[in-house]
Each structure stands twice: as C-alpha cells, then as structure tokens.
Amino acid sequence: MQQDILINWSPQETRVAIVEHGAVQELHLERTLERGLVGNVYMGKVVRVLPGMQSTFIDIGLERAAFLHVADLLPSAAAVRGEGEPSQPRPGGNGQVPIERQVFEGQALMVQVIKDPIGTKGARLSTQISIAGRLLVFLPQDEHVGVSQKIPAAQREDLRRRLQALVGDAASGGGGGFILRTNAEDSSDAELAEDIAYLRKAWARTKAAAQKLPPASLLHQDLDLLQRVLRDLVTEETQSIRLDSREQFDKLQAFGREFMPAATQKLQHYKGERPIFDLFSIDDEVAKALGRRVDLKSGGYLIVDQTEALTTVDVNTGGYVGARNFDDTIFKTNLEAAGAIARQLRLRNLGGIIIVDFIDMVRDEHRAAVLAELRKQLGRDRVKTTASGFSPLGLVEMTRKRTRESLAHMLCEPCAICRGTGAVKTARSVTYDILREILREARQFNPREFRVVASPKVVELFLDEESQHLAGLSDFIGKPISLQAESAMGPEQYDIVLL
Incomplete structure (x- = not known):
C-alpha cells in the first residue's frame, strides 16, 4: 500500500504523519523539552x-x-x-x-x-x-x-x-x-x-x-525523530518524505547520504504556501483522535474509552440501515469497524489491554469474517499486536505493545474541574453538600454569620428552588446565611466563610 510521510518541524516540536490513500495512519510527536528516552x-x-x-x-x-x-x-x-x-x-x-x-x-x-x-x-x-x-x-x-x-x-x-x-x-x-x-x-x-x-x-x-x-x-543517546524516520519508518511502499524546513532538510539529507542513501532519494523539501499538515487535514484528524466518538462512513460509529488499566472500543450501528436485513446490517458495520479500530490503535498509539465490543452477531461465518478482517488490518501495524477470538460474552480481547505515551496522554492532561473522571456533581448535589457542611460547622463554631461562596449556578439554585431549605437551616441553627456568587469557581467548588 502506497504511503507518504509528512514532517512538520518547528524549534519546539517535530510532528511526523504517515498517510496512506489520503488517510492518516500514524502520528509521531517529539518535543524538544520532552524527548523520548527509549534506546538511551x-x-x-x-x-x-x-x-x-x-x-x-x-x-x-x-x-x-x-x-x-x-x-x-x-x-x-x-x-x-x-x-x-x-x-x-x-x-x-x-x-x-x-x-x-x-x-x-x-x-x-x-x-x-x-x-x-x-x-x-x-x-x-x-x-x-x-x-x-x-x-x-x-x-x-x-x-x-x-x-x-x-x-x-x-x-x-x-x-x-x-x-x-x-x-x-x-x-x-x-x-x-x-x-x-x-x-x-x-x-x-x-x-x-x-x-x-x-x-x-x-x-x-x-x-x-x-x-x-x-x-x-x-x-x-538514540537518534532524534527526524533521523528515526529514515531509519525506522521508511519502507518499500513509501513514495515520498516531505519536510517543511529547509535547514532540517539539509541536515537530514546529509545524515541520510551517509547512513540511509536509499531512503534519502525519497526526501523532498516542501515549499508550498499552505502548512504541510493541511494537505491531508491532519490537524483535524488529530482533533478527532482526541475524542471518544469515531464516525464510520456507513453511519455507524465507535466509542473509544481509555483508562489506566485498559482501553475499550464499543461498536454501534448508529444511523446505518442500508443492508437487506438486520444481520447483514450488523455484519457490514462490524466489518467496517474492524479496519477503523486497527487505524485508531495506530493513530492514537493505544497500548496494553484492549477490549472490543462488536455488535452481537448470530452467524458463525460472520464472526469469523470480522475476526479475520481485524487480524488482517492489525497485521499492518509496526507495533506487535495480538487478538484472541470472541469470548463467551462476545468480546474480542487484544494486546498491543506499549512503547510510549498514547496521543491523548501526550497532548492532554486531566480536566481541572472533573479531575479526569469525565463527570461533575449536579448543582443540586453541591447545594446539599453545602447545607450539610454548614450544619457541621454550626455545631463546632459560633460565628455571627455564615457566608456561602460558590459558582453562580449553585447560588442561583439557592435563591430559587432550594431557598426554602436554606431558610429552614438558617432558622434551625439561629444564624443568618448569606450568598456570594464567584464566577471563577468550578461547579463543585465552594467556600463557607465564618463571619
């Protein structure tokens, strides 16, 4: 399968994309201040x-x-x-x-x-x-x-x-x-x-x-990413290696002439006005690879969830209803999903244990064909990947060698508000936490007044639907309770000030 390698270089970061038939298959990143250590x-x-x-x-x-x-x-x-x-x-x-x-x-x-x-x-x-x-x-x-x-x-x-x-x-x-x-x-x-x-x-x-x-x-120290492109990523299928920096092109050409002359012949200096990654909308593909949902051409979609222990991939038919019967609809969706899953593993650089939940298939020949297609697509991966058969629960268990951080871990960090859980408490749950905390404080201290500092949404709920409960607590403890909205606070953050 023909492929092109695009290299976007800047003083702070080098990005390498491997493209096959217009679709990004792999993305390699190396940051000057966060260079990988493997081989050192x-x-x-x-x-x-x-x-x-x-x-x-x-x-x-x-x-x-x-x-x-x-x-x-x-x-x-x-x-x-x-x-x-x-x-x-x-x-x-x-x-x-x-x-x-x-x-x-x-x-x-x-x-x-x-x-x-x-x-x-x-x-x-x-x-x-x-x-x-x-x-x-x-x-x-x-x-x-x-x-x-x-x-x-x-x-x-x-x-x-x-x-x-x-x-x-x-x-x-x-x-x-x-x-x-x-x-x-x-x-x-x-x-x-x-x-x-x-x-x-x-x-x-x-x-x-x-x-x-x-x-x-x-x-x-092992070679940097630019040099490793010539050493490790170039294959017989590689048609061109395009690099958008003249200075780095000259350095890489000199390195290649000495150590990898065959690969150097495919090296080209990209002089186009458009950023090199815009040629195949690579930045858009990277943004999609950071999300949970992956849309399939048929109308189905994948949901990819990455945890510390393992990664799960759920296959869904979505809006795809084009086959002659329900069994064929499921089969075609799973068949397309097999190729998409293998590509997402490479693009996101997911490693460790991977569990795939294909849509349940009744016919054994359909299950065998989907598994064969998945293994065929995984065979293109330069990282060692193995896939077992369907488990009694209908799941496919896979392992992919973990050699470096995944794309999400390299580019993102846990949300400061939800701390990586993906969920925050509702405003009503926070108001009840505040009411319990005021009651706890009232039993230990004897201030003149309690002041609640919280997000505008929580304060608004106290002034509207929860006003009766707030007034009841104020009467019960015999102290006034005032409210102060703070827009800088997250949905779960609050302070109780003793005045």
Whole structure:
C-alpha cells in the first residue's frame, strides 16, 4: 500500500504523519523539552532492591527512579561500569538467580531504557544493551548473529553466513553479536561492514564515557525523530518524505547520504504556501483522535474509552440501515469497524489491554469474517499486536505493545474541574453538600454569620428552588446565611466563610 510521510518541524516540536490513500495512519510527536528516552544508555545507580518483586529501582537522573526487573538483568552486565565478570551465585529453585544476589544498593550499572516513563510509572530498563544502526542491531554483550524473522526463511541462512563472516573479519575490532534488520535484505557486504564498524565505534564511545562520567549520566543517546524516520519508518511502499524546513532538510539529507542513501532519494523539501499538515487535514484528524466518538462512513460509529488499566472500543450501528436485513446490517458495520479500530490503535498509539465490543452477531461465518478482517488490518501495524477470538460474552480481547505515551496522554492532561473522571456533581448535589457542611460547622463554631461562596449556578439554585431549605437551616441553627456568587469557581467548588 502506497504511503507518504509528512514532517512538520518547528524549534519546539517535530510532528511526523504517515498517510496512506489520503488517510492518516500514524502520528509521531517529539518535543524538544520532552524527548523520548527509549534506546538511551545511562550509567545508573541502584537506589533500592526489592526481593519480593525481583526488581530494583535505579537512578538515571530522571524525576522518577527507573525500574529494572530480574528478567532484564544480564549476569554478565552486573559488573560495575560494564566490564568484567561478576561472581555467579547459585540459581534459585526456578533457575533464575535472585536479583538480591546480583545487585546491591549504591552499585553502578550500565542500563538502557526500553520503555519511556508512562503516567506515574518510571522508565523500564534493561542491562542487555543494544545499539541500532541503519542495517544492523549491535548486541555488545552477546555473540549471537541473527537475521530478522520478517525476511523469507529461504534467504535467512545465506544472510546469516554472510554476516557471520563480516563480523569475524571486520577490521574495526571483534566481539559482540549482530541482528540483521529487515531493510538490510538486499545490502552489499561493503554496506554491512560499514554499519558494523559504525556500531562498534559507538559502543567504544559509550564504554569510554562510562569510565569517566558519574552515576546518573547519559552515555549514549538514540537518534532524534527526524533521523528515526529514515531509519525506522521508511519502507518499500513509501513514495515520498516531505519536510517543511529547509535547514532540517539539509541536515537530514546529509545524515541520510551517509547512513540511509536509499531512503534519502525519497526526501523532498516542501515549499508550498499552505502548512504541510493541511494537505491531508491532519490537524483535524488529530482533533478527532482526541475524542471518544469515531464516525464510520456507513453511519455507524465507535466509542473509544481509555483508562489506566485498559482501553475499550464499543461498536454501534448508529444511523446505518442500508443492508437487506438486520444481520447483514450488523455484519457490514462490524466489518467496517474492524479496519477503523486497527487505524485508531495506530493513530492514537493505544497500548496494553484492549477490549472490543462488536455488535452481537448470530452467524458463525460472520464472526469469523470480522475476526479475520481485524487480524488482517492489525497485521499492518509496526507495533506487535495480538487478538484472541470472541469470548463467551462476545468480546474480542487484544494486546498491543506499549512503547510510549498514547496521543491523548501526550497532548492532554486531566480536566481541572472533573479531575479526569469525565463527570461533575449536579448543582443540586453541591447545594446539599453545602447545607450539610454548614450544619457541621454550626455545631463546632459560633460565628455571627455564615457566608456561602460558590459558582453562580449553585447560588442561583439557592435563591430559587432550594431557598426554602436554606431558610429552614438558617432558622434551625439561629444564624443568618448569606450568598456570594464567584464566577471563577468550578461547579463543585465552594467556600463557607465564618463571619
């Protein structure tokens, strides 16, 4: 499927949109002050070991301590500053060396971020360092030589033999393992050898920095979003990469000529008068992706609700009544929804557990066809996604690997009024809260007067429908109660002033 990549650059933010047939499929954002950390290598300091969770918290210089699980801890990487071999404690009953026997508080560890901080959770770390290049991924602590599983099996063995010979013959120094990336399928030996040399030099610089810099220091930083576009997002289907900044275009072209010449040929400088994202109404699509409702062309719609635990997607027929019978109407709506759901997952970058509630279908062949279409559409996702069959309740359970914040979490924050719940108390509920609070205060204090400061809607209700209850309470406590409207107050906010 043909695709175009549009890049909108500004000093404070870089935005990348992947467009297929006029529809936005993915949106990637990177802000100068909020740049992602995945791929960065740090010299960390162990601040707390948790044997019960078989994990440890590590200070890498961020606001929150990062998290390292025992499964991501290489015994050979437990040596201070990435060198030497630690003593090998006896494995526990499950064959895994307990984390408390591998690390200790105050220890310095070379670690790499494998998942950005999300919400209240700190970054996820690993001591299994990997450095990505244009054609290869370098594993400095491993000797394994592998080939991407996306390359046909018939070619993998030949590519592995070629790569093994180059790894052993590279003049830049031996050691380390390599994985050949999908885009290296047709690369020459010279290109592979060049990438091997580059990656080994990058690792040598990282190790040298580890010897000099104190804990909580950055040793190696991954490429920025503009460079990752050429490295990770360009495929054979990519027709063009349009960038609206001349300065960044020149820099990216120079970077591409050195590391990704094939991708650089598709790079274009956009000189149009209209903002580049207006070409496909991308800003409008982003605004829609921040809402709950997604309209389908047929007249049906989706309701997408994102919570901390999981994301739910509800499919509804809406105004669609065009099929011959009710079963076909439901089937066609669900079939269209399957493609829309896969696109929304990519566009919104939703991860974790996802529950889809398709409209109930009676016929088994309809359910099988909808599930097959959903899996087909999910197969286009560059992020690992799996979908199970229909549950006894008619729900489809899915998981999508969470690698970074969702679009909503990047662009939005919880409402200051409802605090993220999506609902506020009615004005009548607030008036009754106020009446109870006045009665509670009257039993503890003896002021001359009570003054209620609240939103205009609450004060208006006290002066109208709730005036009798307010007067009754005033008589009961034997104190006057005055009202003051404050337009700056939210619907649930109020103050009771003792005069």
